[in-house]
Amino acid sequence: RATQVRSGGRGGPLKWPKSRPRSPRQSACSSFQQRLSYTTLSDLALALLDGTVFEIVQGLLEIQHLTEKSLYNQRLRLQNEHRVLRQALRQKHLEAQQACRPHNLPVLQAAQHRELEAVEHRIREEQHAMDRKIVLELDRKVADQQSTLEKAGVAGFYVTTNPQELTLQMNLLELIRKLQQRGCQTGKTAL
Template sequence: MDGYPAVIDSDSTKQQERHYYLLSELQTLVKDLPSSFQQRLSYNTLSDLALALIDGTVYEIVQGLLDIQHLTEKNLYNQRQKLHCEHQALKQDLLRKHKDALLTCKPHNLALLKSNQQAELEVRITEEQQMMDKKIVAEIDQKVLDQQNTLEKAGVPGFYVTTNPQELIMQINLLELMLKLQQKESQPGLRRRPPPRTQLLHLPTPTPQRPLPP
């Protein structure tokens, strides 16, 4: 029984040392951010972030969110490409119909026929593209909310559900700090898992239309 206090003290000392190390690294990384955001990241905020990162669980959570986002963006991009291919096929089919019409229509009717059919097709393509873009924006926005909610529940400071552009940028900066620190810790001779395989997790600012990254 006498050995337990020593073990507890040892674990506590290791945690304090790791907390101090993480806090020191975060303070160094913050210097690369714009001054306006540096001012918002107080000592207490960075200290709380360092505490959240001590056991590595948050790193794993962020990696999981990155993987989900990557799959989501790939799926949405494939859907957009499929729709584009379908529209190209419709245009080719219309050209074929125009050639067939040369055999059945009088010359003075052909120009009007082509114009009407092209106009109808363009309206259809535009409407379908707009519907697809709205679907993409809605799914990405939902992923943003899911990411914020997950990180908030994980106890990561600065994360909560919001659509405020300034707060979203702040959350992006916090994520960047975590990912840079994780990458630094993954260097040879240091503990921790390899850095994320995908690019930085995005928390985009809501806009009427947002292009999907390739």
């Protein structure tokens, strides 16, 4: 019996025996290997020889972590501002209800409900705007990284938004990081 699995948008379904199932990671790895030509691997190996690319990748990783931390902190600050705003509004509404005469309470509560809805709408809009800003900043950072690696002569890197090409580039970066880690481990054992 054979199981059918869709390949990532290329051609028809792949078939293989059920006795040898493949995990999604294995499928991704083989797809990654199939997409890397011998020339690309050779060019990548040449670019990695002097160690400069490892330093560039490490620098880009550090910049990315700082950017992500900054964006995360901006999002947290906005959430805290919204939490404080909600608490202040609840307190204001509670005080107004306590000072209100009973026959005016329904009118006051209706007005407060409208005010609360308007504030919640504003909060949602601000959160969506912040999220869009974060996504745009991360996209810009990816393009900067792609451009830097392309200028450094690293095979497979150029500015793109194509998801398949981005996946390939992420896999290349992972390969570079693993080679860097192995190089560091080999250097330590040689000492």
